[in-house]
Amino acid sequence: MHLHRYEKIWLSLGAGGLALFIVLLCVNAFAMGMAPPSNMEMIDPAKVTETPPFDNPGLKKLSDNEYDAYMTAFAFGFAPNKMEVPVGSKVNFHVTSPDVVHGFQIPGTNVNFMVMPGHINSASYTFDKPGEYLILCNEYCGAGHQVMATTIIVK
Amino acid sequence: MNHTTIGQAQVDRPTARLSLAYVWVAYAAFGLAALAGMLQGMVRGGLVELPSWTNYYQILTAHGVLMALIFTTYFIIGFLLSGVAKTTGGSLHGTARGLGWTGWVLMTVGTAMAVVTIVTNDASVLYTFYAPLKASPYFYIGAALLVVGSWFGGFAIFSSYRKWRRENRGKLSPLFVYMSVTTFVLWLIATVPVAVEVLFQLIPWSLGWTPSINVMLSRTLFWFFGHPLVYFWLMPAYIAWYVCVPRVIGGHVFSDSLARLAFISLLLFSMPVGFHHQLMEPGISAGWKMIHVILTLIVVVPSLMTAFSMFATFETTGRKKGGVGLFGWFKKLPWSDVRFFAPFVGMLFFIPAGAGGIINASNQMNAVVHNTIFVTGHFHITVGAAVALTFFGVSYWLIPVLTGRTLTRTANRMGMVQTVFWSVGMFLMSFAMHYLGLQGTPRRTDYTTYMDHPLALGWMDYQRVMAFGGGLLFVAAVLLILILGYLTFYAPKGKTEYPIAETEAEQHTPRILERWPVWVGVLLFLIVMAYGIPIADQLTHNPPGSPPIRTW
Numbered sequence: 001m002h003l004h005r006y007e008k009i010w011l012s013l014g015a016g017g018l019a020l021f022i023v024l025l026c027v028n029a030f031a032m033g034m035a036p037p038s039n040m041e042m043i044d045p046a047k048v049t050e051t052p053p054f055d056n057p058g059l060k061k062l063s064d065n066e067y068d069a070y071m072t073a074f075a076f077g078f079a080p081n082k083m084e085v086p087v088g089s090k091v092n093f094h095v096t097s098p099d100v101v102h103g104f105q106i107p108g109t110n111v112n113f114m115v116m117p118g119h120i121n122s123a124s125y126t127f128d129k130p131g132e133y134l135i136l137c138n139e140y141c142g143a144g145h146q147v148m149a150t151t152i153i154v155k
Numbered sequence: 156m157n158h159t160t161i162g163q164a165q166v167d168r169p170t171a172r173l174s175l176a177y178v179w180v181a182y183a184a185f186g187l188a189a190l191a192g193m194l195q196g197m198v199r200g201g202l203v204e205l206p207s208w209t210n211y212y213q214i215l216t217a218h219g220v221l222m223a224l225i226f227t228t229y230f231i232i233g234f235l236l237s238g239v240a241k242t243t244g245g246s247l248h249g250t251a252r253g254l255g256w257t258g259w260v261l262m263t264v265g266t267a268m269a270v271v272t273i274v275t276n277d278a279s280v281l282y283t284f285y286a287p288l289k290a291s292p293y294f295y296i297g298a299a300l301l302v303v304g305s306w307f308g309g310f311a312i313f314s315s316y317r318k319w320r321r322e323n324r325g326k327l328s329p330l331f332v333y334m335s336v337t338t339f340v341l342w343l344i345a346t347v348p349v350a351v352e353v354l355f356q357l358i359p360w361s362l363g364w365t366p367s368i369n370v371m372l373s374r375t376l377f378w379f380f381g382h383p384l385v386y387f388w389l390m391p392a393y394i395a396w397y398v399c400v401p402r403v404i405g406g407h408v409f410s411d412s413l414a415r416l417a418f419i420s421l422l423l424f425s426m427p428v429g430f431h432h433q434l435m436e437p438g439i440s441a442g443w444k445m446i447h448v449i450l451t452l453i454v455v456v457p458s459l460m461t462a463f464s465m466f467a468t469f470e471t472t473g474r475k476k477g478g479v480g481l482f483g484w485f486k487k488l489p490w491s492d493v494r495f496f497a498p499f500v501g502m503l504f505f506i507p508a509g510a511g512g513i514i515n516a517s518n519q520m521n522a523v524v525h526n527t528i529f530v531t532g533h534f535h536i537t538v539g540a541a542v543a544l545t546f547f548g549v550s551y552w553l554i555p556v557l558t559g560r561t562l563t564r565t566a567n568r569m570g571m572v573q574t575v576f577w578s579v580g581m582f583l584m585s586f587a588m589h590y591l592g593l594q595g596t597p598r599r600t601d602y603t604t605y606m607d608h609p610l611a612l613g614w615m616d617y618q619r620v621m622a623f624g625g626g627l628l629f630v631a632a633v634l635l636i637l638i639l640g641y642l643t644f645y646a647p648k649g650k651t652e653y654p655i656a657e658t659e660a661e662q663h664t665p666r667i668l669e670r671w672p673v674w675v676g677v678l679l680f681l682i683v684m685a686y687g688i689p690i691a692d693q694l695t696h697n698p699p700g701s702p703p704i705r706t707w
């Protein structure tokens with residue numbers, strides 16, 4: 001099969017760039033710990049409200065500047081619906097759903113993941129700036145999807 | 156090599172009628188969907204409110220299903236059947252036509268069922284129908300008929316191909332036929348997982364025969380199909396780019412073997428990649444996600460090959476027409492011929508679209524854009540611009556070929572106007588969508604300010620830009636349907652060429668490219684590698700399932 005000389009150059013540059021890019025992605029995910037949210041924990045979706053810690057959703061203080069936030073996402077809201085942490089806190093969000101699939105996104109941060117019935121998903125973020133951060137559902141979940149939001153206050 | 160086509164039938168009447176039946180269902184769906192799309196933009200921009208007998212998610216379901224599933228599939232089958240007929244002697248034999256009509260009937264019954272359930276608001280589950288949202292069983296049965304019907308379109312192509320090979324032993328198949336066969340090999344394999352999802356999970360569960368559903372598995376099966384689905388849209392556009400556009404501009408196929416190689420690569424790397432749609436999901440390990448990401452990104456290579464072939468054809472042709480200097484050839488291209496202009500603009504859209512695709516597929520960057528309207532912006536410039544503009548460009552000659560009419564100068568000029576409206580509209584709408592997505596605006600969401608959160612209020616200006624783009628798009632859609640109606644019923648009778656380019660000189664194409672058992676074998680191997688363990692895991696190591704839920 002005949003390849004034009006320019007085409008060889010073009011494809012080699014493309015393939016080389018691609019290989020480099022893939023290496024960077026792997027380093028970033030596995031060496032720098034930035035793999036996408038892939039929590040493998042499971043839960044019975046029918047029993048979310050009876051299963052600790054989701055029976056009592058809210059912030060659990062781990063240290064002065066680190067919290068676990070156990071939350072549920074349901075049609076059409078989040079629990080708890082009010083949270084407040086001091087500036088500089090790292091919050092580890094752990095979220096599950098008792099009904100359909102939802103999304104969990106905090107615009108302006110890299111917190112963005114799917115919440116699925118039967119599974120718990122997680123992501124962490126350090127809130128270095130004060131403000132009232134919007135948390136919204138970004139997966140269609142029914143007639144009230146557009147009102148499904150809450151906030152986390154950082155001050 | 157250069158054969159004249161004047162005086163010889165392009166596509167015989169019975170085949171033309173079949174192809175036209177597919178193309179017109181495609182455009183009927185397209186027209187309705189365009190209306191829904193415009194309304195979506197207006198609603199999100201806060202410019203209109205929907206009347207109480209409908210709601211945002213109902214029209215969004217209609218838009219997604221009619222555009223992404225109905226318009227594309229019907230157009231593709233109609234176009235490929237006509238081209239296979241043209242390149243195998245001008246007609247489909249009886250068996251192939253019978254298969255084609257069987258498919259059309261099954262698909263149309265399925266479409267009608269799906270549309271009725273959407274209209275009665277019993278299927279506002281969007282075109283991805285994610286469980287445990289439960290639509291009416293008739294919606295799923297309609298979807299199953301649509302898929303099964305589309306297989307018959309593929310059988311029609313395979314049967315013509317087999318006949319041609321029998322009659323032309325030892326010869327290389329026509330490029331158009333080869334590419335159509337590859338497209339339908341992809342489609343037949345890719346639709347198996349979604350058929351399994353619909354037949355064995357969704358239908359029994361929606362009928363109440365099974366109490367709960369394995370949500371994770373249903374999503375994995377859906378996206379196993381969902382990524383090849385987008386290649387299924389793209390490959391027919393590539394066929395037009397590789398085979399038809401060069402002839403429209405009076406040129407040749409740049410390289411037969413590279414074209415075939417690009418198609419085989421698309422086939423192989425379309426399927427073992429679905430987790431790039433599930434990067435933000437729990438229950439799939441980061442390692443498996445990375446494997447799918449790497450296999451996804453390999454598509455860069457056939458894409459670069461295609462880009463090279465296109466511009467090589469344009470340059471060679473432009474130079475032959477007397478273009479000199481570094482860019483002189485560029486001016487020699489037929490800029491005022493809509494059959495060239497529309498697909499060319501589509502190609503231009505595909506350049507930023509490719510960059511956006513790399514962002515979406517990269518597992519960390521995906522966290523920034525996942526389920527934001529950036530993604531919607533991305534597929535409106537891929538399928539909504541690159542593919543759709545190519546299909547429009549094809550329709551401007553295909554419909555006259557099928558009806559024995561001609562594309563008049565005025566119709567051509569109107570087509571140019573239509574292309575400009577569509578392109579500007581798509582540019583504005585998609586630009587706003589990409590920009591908003593980076594700010595975090597979610598997709599698939601009715602008008603909302605999140606209780607006047609300042610961030611969400613700040614999105615509104617760009618949502619109006621989106622709405623304005625949608626308005627231009629709707630004008631373009633109406634214009635398109637008017638022009639196509641004219642070309643079907645009123646344009647003057649005459650001969651229109653079905654543009655099929657050939658290579659300039661005899662080229663040597665490696666025979667291995669046409670050994671299907673080899674490629675299907677490699678593909679199955681890749682699929683088992685990429686999905687075997689994760690699916691086995693989801694089947695055996697799963698949480699309690701979900702009951703059906705209706706939240707609308």
Ligand code: HEM
Pocket residue numbers: 188189190192193195196215216218219222223226227281282283528531535538539540543597598599600601624625626628629632
């Ligand atoms: C008249 C032209 C069009 C307009 C005005 C338009 C507008 C829109 C808008 C505003 C949305 C999204 C809204 C949201 O996420 O809330 C959307 C979604 C979508 N559009 Fe279009 N669009 C057009 C053409 C097309 C074409 C040609 C295709 C494909 C062939 C297409 C496929 C889709 C799909 C698949 C979705 C996603 C539906 C979902 O998220 O469930 N659109 N469109």
Ligand SMILES: [Cu+2]
Pocket residue numbers: 102103137138139140141142145146148
């Ligand atoms: Cu939601």
Ligand SMILES: [Cu+2]
Pocket residue numbers: 381382385431432
């Ligand atoms: Cu994909």
